[in-house]
Amino acid sequence: MxxxxxxxxxxxxxSWSLRGWLPVRLAKLDVEEIVIQLAGGVTxxxxxxxxxxxxxxxxxxxxxxxxxxxxxxxxAELAPGxxxxxxAARAHARSIAAEMHAGFRExxxxxxxxxxxxxxxxxxxxxxxxxxxxxxxxxRDTRARFxxxxxxxxxxxxxxxxxxxxxxxxxxxxxRPELSAEAQAYCTSVRAHPLVSxxxxxxxxxxxxxxxxxxxxxx
Ligand SMILES: N[C@@H](CCC(=O)N[C@@H](CS)C(=O)NCC(=O)O)C(=O)O
Numbered sequence: 001m002x003x004x005x006x007x008x009x010x011x012x013x014x015s016w017s018l019r020g021w022l023p024v025r026l027a028k029l030d031v032e033e034i035v036i037q038l039a040g041g042v043t044x045x046x047x048x049x050x051x052x053x054x055x056x057x058x059x060x061x062x063x064x065x066x067x068x069x070x071x072x073x074x075x076a077e078l079a080p081g082x083x084x085x086x087x088a089a090r091a092h093a094r095s096i097a098a099e100m101h102a103g104f105r106e107x108x109x110x111x112x113x114x115x116x117x118x119x120x121x122x123x124x125x126x127x128x129x130x131x132x133x134x135x136x137x138x139x140r141d142t143r144a145r146f147x148x149x150x151x152x153x154x155x156x157x158x159x160x161x162x163x164x165x166x167x168x169x170x171x172x173x174x175x176r177p178e179l180s181a182e183a184q185a186y187c188t189s190v191r192a193h194p195l196v197s198x199x200x201x202x203x204x205x206x207x208x209x210x211x212x213x214x215x216x217x218x219x
Contacts, residue, residue, distance in 0.1 A: 002058055004035070004060040005034055005058075005060050006021065007046075008020065008035055008036070009043070009056075010035070010036075010212075012206055013040075013113055015113040015171075018163075018170075019068035019071075020072075022163035023082055024058060025195050026076035028069065029058075031060055036049075038212070040214055042176040050066055054066065067101075072160040077215075078128070083160055093153070098165075104168070106128045110125045113167050113171055115174070119174055119176075122175055123175050124177065136183045149179050153186075166193075169196075
């Protein structure tokens with residue numbers, strides 16, 4: 001008997017699901033994973049279960065939590081290390097996590113997450129490139145101010161801020177935009193994290209029938 005359920009979408013494409021799954025696993029919540037095959041738009045099975053009509057959606061000990069950032073916050077209540085301990089770092093982590101949650105739409109549209117896609121050069125719209133410039137600067141600034149002692153945004157611990165940006169790393173590994181050396185190194189570190197590797201491994205096992213042409217070819 002588990003403490004509940006985490007509903008996620010097709011791992012190969014569902015960037016928001018990855019943002020919810022990482023904190024749940026980092027916080028070691030004992031929940032069953034239910035993977036819903038995404039239809040590439042509105043998925044009736046998602047609408048049927050999730051209060052907000054989207055995945056990720058967490059049910060834990062009777063608590064219902066939707067929106068990836070709310071799941072990050074919920075998990076941090078149970079595992080406080082998911083945010084930095086020091087108040088300035090924690091404020092910064094929350095700000096950049098919220099900036100990701102609310103923004104970078106051009107990047108998300110032009111370079112959709114598609115884990116095993118190799119398409120260097122695709123998706124370089126002006127808006128996506130502007131988002132990438134901002135993210136590269138944001139990662140460098142965060143690491144310079146708070147990242148000493150480890151490879152992640154706030155140092156040695158992979159936390160909620162890294163979880164929010166992990167799907168951006170996945171995009172960069174597929175579409176290979178030009179990045180600073182620091183941003184490239186950060187991408188390598190995130191991809192090598194055991195939970196990120198586990199996500200890729202489980203995505204590789206998903207049925208071929210779940211693939212969506214719109215995410216496997218040029219946008
Ligand atoms: N703001 C939401 C976005 C969630 C979202 O858009 N999830 C997509 C999958 S990546 C979804 O459920 N789409 C509806 C569908 O496919 O039916 C969050 O942070 O959780």
